[in-house]
Amino acid sequence: MERKGILLFSGGLDSLLAAQVLINQNIPLKAYNFMLPYEKENYNPENSAIAHYASHLNLDLTFVQCGEDYIDMLRNPAHGYGKNVNPCIDCKIFFLKKAKEILVDTDAAFIATGEVNGQRPMSQRKDMINHIEKAAGLQRMILRPLSARFFKPTIAEERGLVNREALLDIHGRSRKIQMELAEKYGxxxxxxxxxxxxxxxxxxxxxxxxxFEHSDRITQRDLYLLRLGRHFRITPSIKAIVARNAEETQTLLKTKSHNDTLFSTRFQGPAILVPGITELTDQQKMIVAALAARYGKPGDSDNDRLISVFEGSTEQTIIAKTVNNKEIEALKI
Ligand code: SF4
Structure with a gap:
C-alpha cells in the first residue's frame, strides 16, 4: 500500500475541497470522473469545465465512461430511484466499485470522496454512507476529508499515511464552511x-x-437522444424526435445512422429522426411528415410541402398533409 490516494472528482465544490485538504498533506492523488452514459458517444471531455477545475488544482484526472453495466443498473436499481430517475445510492456504489478496481490495480492507500455527513437526506446520511461503503466492499478504505471526524479512522489514517488531525469535521446541509474554504483557496x-x-x-x-417501458435493450445513444428535440411515440416500437431549432436539426442530421429514418423538410421546418427503424409504413410516414408540417412552415401548394425521407440508404419524397393538433398532442411523450 503506497501513500497515494484515488479521488472521485465531480468538479463540485466538495470534491475540489476534498482534493485541497489532501494536497495540503502532500498526498499524491489520482482523480477520476465517471461520465454517465447520456453523453454523445465519442464525447471528448478534455475541454470540459471539470477538466478545467482539475487543472486548477494540478490534479491528474482521468475520465471514465460508464457503459452498459451502468445502464443495466439504471434500469433496475436495487435501492430504487430518488425523486426522478436518479439511482443515487446504487450510482455511488457503482462508482466506488469501479474505483476499487483501480485501487487494487494501483496499490493506492484509499479512495477519497467529497461526501459531507448529513448533507443530503438519503445518500449522505451517516448510516447510508456506511451502507454504501459496505456494499462496495470498501470498509475503512474510503476517506472523506471534509467529514472524516464523523467516521471511524480509515486504514490509511491508522497506518499514518494520512494525518487525521488535519482532516475536517463539516456536517449538515449548510454550505457556510465550504463557501468560506472556497474563498480561502480561491x-x-x-x-x-x-x-x-x-x-x-x-x-x-x-x-x-x-x-424503459417500450424498449428491452437501451444503449448510450438512446439515452443521449432523450436530450434532444420533442418526442412522439408513433407505435410502441417507433418514436419520432423532432428538432426544436436549427442547431438540433443539424445535430439530428449528423446523428442519423444506417439503421434510422430521417425526415428532412424542403420548406422551413425541423429535421425528424426515427431512431432504429428503416421500414415505416406509408401511414406512419404520413404521421411523421405531419409533425414536420406542424412544427415547420410549409406552404399551401404540394410543392411547398415536400419532405425527403432517408430510410437507411434509400431516399423518397413525400408531401406533408396536415393533421389536427389533438392527434399530434396525443402522441407526445
Ligand atoms: S449520485 Fe445521483 S446525482 Fe450523483 S451522478 Fe449519481 S445519479 Fe446523478
Whole structure:
C-alpha cells in the first residue's frame, strides 16, 4: 500500500475541497470522473469545465465512461430511484466499485470522496454512507476529508499515511464552511451540487421511464437522444424526435445512422429522426411528415410541402398533409 490516494472528482465544490485538504498533506492523488452514459458517444471531455477545475488544482484526472453495466443498473436499481430517475445510492456504489478496481490495480492507500455527513437526506446520511461503503466492499478504505471526524479512522489514517488531525469535521446541509474554504483557496468557479446530473431532471426522467417501458435493450445513444428535440411515440416500437431549432436539426442530421429514418423538410421546418427503424409504413410516414408540417412552415401548394425521407440508404419524397393538433398532442411523450 503506497501513500497515494484515488479521488472521485465531480468538479463540485466538495470534491475540489476534498482534493485541497489532501494536497495540503502532500498526498499524491489520482482523480477520476465517471461520465454517465447520456453523453454523445465519442464525447471528448478534455475541454470540459471539470477538466478545467482539475487543472486548477494540478490534479491528474482521468475520465471514465460508464457503459452498459451502468445502464443495466439504471434500469433496475436495487435501492430504487430518488425523486426522478436518479439511482443515487446504487450510482455511488457503482462508482466506488469501479474505483476499487483501480485501487487494487494501483496499490493506492484509499479512495477519497467529497461526501459531507448529513448533507443530503438519503445518500449522505451517516448510516447510508456506511451502507454504501459496505456494499462496495470498501470498509475503512474510503476517506472523506471534509467529514472524516464523523467516521471511524480509515486504514490509511491508522497506518499514518494520512494525518487525521488535519482532516475536517463539516456536517449538515449548510454550505457556510465550504463557501468560506472556497474563498480561502480561491475557488471561484466550480460545478453546482449534483453536477447538473441529468438523471435528477424531471423532464429527462419522464422520457427515460417512458423509454424503459417500450424498449428491452437501451444503449448510450438512446439515452443521449432523450436530450434532444420533442418526442412522439408513433407505435410502441417507433418514436419520432423532432428538432426544436436549427442547431438540433443539424445535430439530428449528423446523428442519423444506417439503421434510422430521417425526415428532412424542403420548406422551413425541423429535421425528424426515427431512431432504429428503416421500414415505416406509408401511414406512419404520413404521421411523421405531419409533425414536420406542424412544427415547420410549409406552404399551401404540394410543392411547398415536400419532405425527403432517408430510410437507411434509400431516399423518397413525400408531401406533408396536415393533421389536427389533438392527434399530434396525443402522441407526445
Ligand atoms: S446525482 Fe446523478 S451522478 Fe450523483 S449520485 Fe445521483 S445519479 Fe449519481
Amino acid at each position: 475557488f471561484t468557479d466550480y460545478a453546482t451540487p449534483a453536477g447538473g446530473c441529468l438523471l435528477t431532471d424531471p423532464f429527462y426522467a419522464h422520457r427515460t421511464h417512458e423509454l
